[in-house]
Amino acid sequence: xxxxxxxxxxxxxxxxxxxxxxxxxxxxxxxxxxxxxxxxxxxxxxxxxxxxxxxxxxxxxxxxxxxxxxxxxxxxxxxxxxxxxxxxxxxxxxxxxxx
Amino acid sequence: xxxxxxxxxxxxxxxxxxxxxxxxxxxxxxxxxxxxxxxxxxxxxxxxxxxxxxxxxxxxxxxxxxxxxxxxxxxxxxxxxxxxxxxxxxxxxxxxxxxxxxxxxxxxxxxxxxxxxxxxxxxxxxxxxxxxxxxxxxxxxxxxxxxxxxxxxxxxxxxxxxxxxxxxxxxxxxxxxxxxxxxxxxxxxxxxxxxxxxxxxxxxxxxxxxxxxxxxxxxxxxxxxxxxxxxxxxxxxxxxxxxxxxxxxxxxxxxxxxxxxxxxxxxxxxxxxxxxxxxxxxxxxxxxxxxxxxxxxxxxxxxxxxxxxxxxxxxxxxxxxxxxxxxxxxxxxxxxxxxxxxxxxxxxxxxxxxxxxxxxxxxxxxxxxxxxxxxxxxxxxxxxxxxxxxxxxxxxxxxxxxxxxxxxxxxxxxxxxxxxxxxxxxxxxxxxxxxxxxxxxxxxxxxxxxxxxxxxxxxxxxxxxxxxx
Numbered sequence: 373x374x375x376x377x378x379x380x381x382x383x384x385x386x387x388x389x390x391x392x393x394x395x396x397x398x399x400x401x402x403x404x405x406x407x408x409x410x411x412x413x414x415x416x417x418x419x420x421x422x423x424x425x426x427x428x429x430x431x432x433x434x435x436x437x438x439x440x441x442x443x444x445x446x447x448x449x450x451x452x453x454x455x456x457x458x459x460x461x462x463x464x465x466x467x468x469x470x471x
Numbered sequence: 472x473x474x475x476x477x478x479x480x481x482x483x484x485x486x487x488x489x490x491x492x493x494x495x496x497x498x499x500x501x502x503x504x505x506x507x508x509x510x511x512x513x514x515x516x517x518x519x520x521x522x523x524x525x526x527x528x529x530x531x532x533x534x535x536x537x538x539x540x541x542x543x544x545x546x547x548x549x550x551x552x553x554x555x556x557x558x559x560x561x562x563x564x565x566x567x568x569x570x571x572x573x574x575x576x577x578x579x580x581x582x583x584x585x586x587x588x589x590x591x592x593x594x595x596x597x598x599x600x601x602x603x604x605x606x607x608x609x610x611x612x613x614x615x616x617x618x619x620x621x622x623x624x625x626x627x628x629x630x631x632x633x634x635x636x637x638x639x640x641x642x643x644x645x646x647x648x649x650x651x652x653x654x655x656x657x658x659x660x661x662x663x664x665x666x667x668x669x670x671x672x673x674x675x676x677x678x679x680x681x682x683x684x685x686x687x688x689x690x691x692x693x694x695x696x697x698x699x700x701x702x703x704x705x706x707x708x709x710x711x712x713x714x715x716x717x718x719x720x721x722x723x724x725x726x727x728x729x730x731x732x733x734x735x736x737x738x739x740x741x742x743x744x745x746x747x748x749x750x751x752x753x754x755x756x757x758x759x760x761x762x763x764x765x766x767x768x769x770x771x772x773x774x775x776x777x778x779x780x781x782x783x784x785x786x787x788x789x790x791x792x793x794x795x796x797x798x799x800x801x802x803x804x805x806x807x808x809x810x811x812x813x814x815x816x817x818x819x820x821x822x823x824x825x826x827x828x829x830x831x832x833x834x835x836x837x838x839x840x841x842x843x844x845x846x847x848x849x850x851x852x853x854x855x856x857x858x859x860x861x862x863x864x865x866x867x868x869x870x871x872x873x874x875x876x877x878x879x880x881x882x883x884x885x886x887x888x889x890x891x892x893x894x895x896x897x898x899x900x901x902x903x904x905x906x907x908x909x910x911x912x913x914x915x916x917x918x919x920x921x922x923x924x925x926x927x928x929x930x931x932x933x934x935x936x937x938x939x940x
Contacts, residue, residue: 375875378799379867386790389743393781396751404758437733438793441740448744456751463698464759 373433381432384424388442391421392449399453414453422446472833473544474558475551475618480833481561482537483826487915489530489568490819494904494911496522501901518575521599525575527814528597529568534822535679536615539636541829542686543619547628552621553614560614567607571600588653595660597668598650605650612647616640631700632685635707639678646671658726665721672814673714673742680821681706684773687825691769692760702752709745713738720792724801732794739792743785753777766831768844768921772824775852779816787812787859799874804896805866812859826918834922841921847913854907858900865896 373381394417402410425446429439500519503509510519543551551557574591581587589602598605619640623633649667654660685699719735753774764770787809791800800806831839869887877883887893 373795373875375871378796378875379871382790382796382800385793385796386786389786389789390782392743392747393750393786396747397754400751400754401758404755434793434795438736438740438795441737445740445744449747452744452747453751456748457755460752460755463701466697 377433381428381434384428384432385442388421388424388428388446391417391424392452395421395449396453396456400457403457418450421449473550474554475540475544476829476832478551478554478558478561479537479539479541479829482533482540483829485561485565485568486530486533486537486822487826487918489526489533491911491915492572493523493526493530494908496520496526498901498904498908501897501904504897505901514576515579518579521575522572524597525599526572531676531814531818531822533564534818534825535676535683537829538683538687538822538825539615539619539679541825542683542690543622545690546630546633546686547622547626549622549626551618552625553618556614557618560611563607564611567600567604567611571604574601575599593650593653595650595664598664600650602651605647608650609644609647612644616644630696632682632696632703635678635703636682639675639682642670643675643679646675661725662722662727665718665725669718669721670715673717674711676818677710677714678707680776680818681710683825684776684821687769687773687821687828688756690828691764691766691773691824692756694756706745706749709748713741713745717742720797723794723797736792736794740789742792743781743789746781746785749777750781765837766827766839768839768848768917769824769827769831771844771848772820772827775848776816776820776824779812779820781816783809783812783814783816783859787863799870800866803866803869803874804862804893805870808859808862808866811855811862815855823914827921830918830922836922839921841917843913843917844921847910847917850906850910850913852910854903854905854910857903857906861896861899861903863896865893865900868892868896 395414398410398414398417402408402414425442428434428442432439434442496519499510499514500516500523503516503519540551540557578591580594581591587601591601592599593601593605600608619633620637623629623637629637646667649663652660652663654663681703685703688694688699689696716734716738719731720739722731722735757770757774762770791797791805791809827839827844830836868890872890872893873879873883873887877886
């Protein structure tokens with residue numbers, strides 16, 4: 373790994389998680405406000421995250437296992453916001469039933 | 472108000488004083504980076520750095536203990552068992568911290584023998600306190616454990632949050648015992664030392680703050696117990712699932728077997744996943760309550776905790792956790808940047824949030840709001856983000872020029888220290904440190920006056936409206 377590759381790879385890794393955060397926040401706000409544009413923006417953020425993952429897999433000097441880990445974790449990030457959302461909704465429905 | 476809650480207020484006060492000392496020591500240390508020879512042989516860099524990181528640990532610990540002493544009687548609807556002993560221990564804790572700080576400032580170091588270890592300093596980062604003080608802190612923590620356990624026993628009541636807290640207290644007290652041994656083999660010593668540093672911070676403290684935030688959420692937003700407890704169980708499972716073996720990222724370069732490269736890298740890479748779930752949860756809660764609360768500062772600081780934890784721990788951590796990157800970044804200002812952001816996001820914001828909650832009850836304020844908290848919130852967070860950004864620039868320069876190009880030689884180290892990017896990063900860290908310090912001053916002003924101010928204002932307004940009607 374060259375010095376420049378080291379810096380670019382680490383910044384891409386940071387960007388990968390930042391975009392995951394953007395995806396989560398936009399998804400949640402989009403659902404809260406029932407705003408389709410925000411939901412599209414959320415999936416766009418995820419698409420960008422997947423693009424960053426692809427560039428890490430295809431062009432970085434990371435070892436094969438780490439590339440596999442990045443690709444797998446990119447797939448795992450996709451269901452986290454919808455699953456968390458559904459879980460929170462069901463919890464809050466229980467709260468309403470309780471009260 | 473319970474005596475336990477009065478004790479909690481004392482802990483919060485001590486925590487905020489130590490927070491201030493941490494800020495001052497940090498500013499002095501960062502000024503010493505910028506100006507060679509500043510306070511040399513008066514208050515050396517090593518002393519300022521030690522004071523900065525040790526007070527950080529202690530103020531957060533005091534904040535956690537204060538939070539538990541605050542919520543415990545509410546949770547169990549009775550006074551904390553052994554409260555008198557707890558009150559005595561508070562003063563023992565404060566006295567020990569003051570004496571240790573004085574020894575660090577005026578004595579600093581001694582010969583390499585047991586007397587130095589017992590009376591002056593142990594010389595291990597984060598746990599420099601001499602053994603007598605470490606023993607004192609152990610006793611304080613054991614009394615704290617006794618308070619919680621026996622209050623639950625006497626109350627004959629156990630809640631989900633309390634059960635998690637009780638289990639967590641075992642490693643909280645037990646892991647601190649690693650502060651005592653002095654192993655001469657450096658690899659062995661670091662191996663166990665990381666158990667204390669990492670497992671305290673990324674396991675027991677995460678759970679402790681999770682319990683505190685669960686209790687705070689019920690008070691702040693009226694969230695039901697069922698919701699916070701369910702979420703707490705999930706969070707505990709995820710944080711422990713990734714955090715315990717995430718310890719391996721500290722074992723990359725200390726002489727441990729190479730399998731730690733795989734274990735540490737893998738589990739560390741998973742650590743942002745639960746943090747993303749927490750961010751979604753925070754946004755959901757904010758939206759579900761339409762950002763409406765009677766305690767805005769507590770609410771905003773709680774939100775800052777979720778986002779700060781994700782950015783500081785998740786993003787900054789993932790940038791440098793894979794072994795191929797970490798080879799170049801470990802021990803640079805890059806790591807310092809990550810450490811500042813993660814501690815601030817994961818813990819400091821949560822403690823400040825709980826203090827605002829306690830003050831609302833103490834001052835019987837119907838609403839906690841105003842301008843001062845907004846200023847302190849903005850200045851502290853802008854200062855912090857500016858500092859971590861500046862440290863990141865300096866760290867990247869260091870990793871690039873000193874490690875990757877220079878091959879970590881002494882010459883490369885010296886060259887990187889005078890590199891333009893490094894110097895500018897370190898200078899900007901000081902500038903944003905001053906912004907942070909201004910935020911701290913504003914926070915202190917607000918904590919001393921909020922509630923009193925809004926209560927009288929609200930009362931006057933209500934009365935005026937009432938009389939007009």
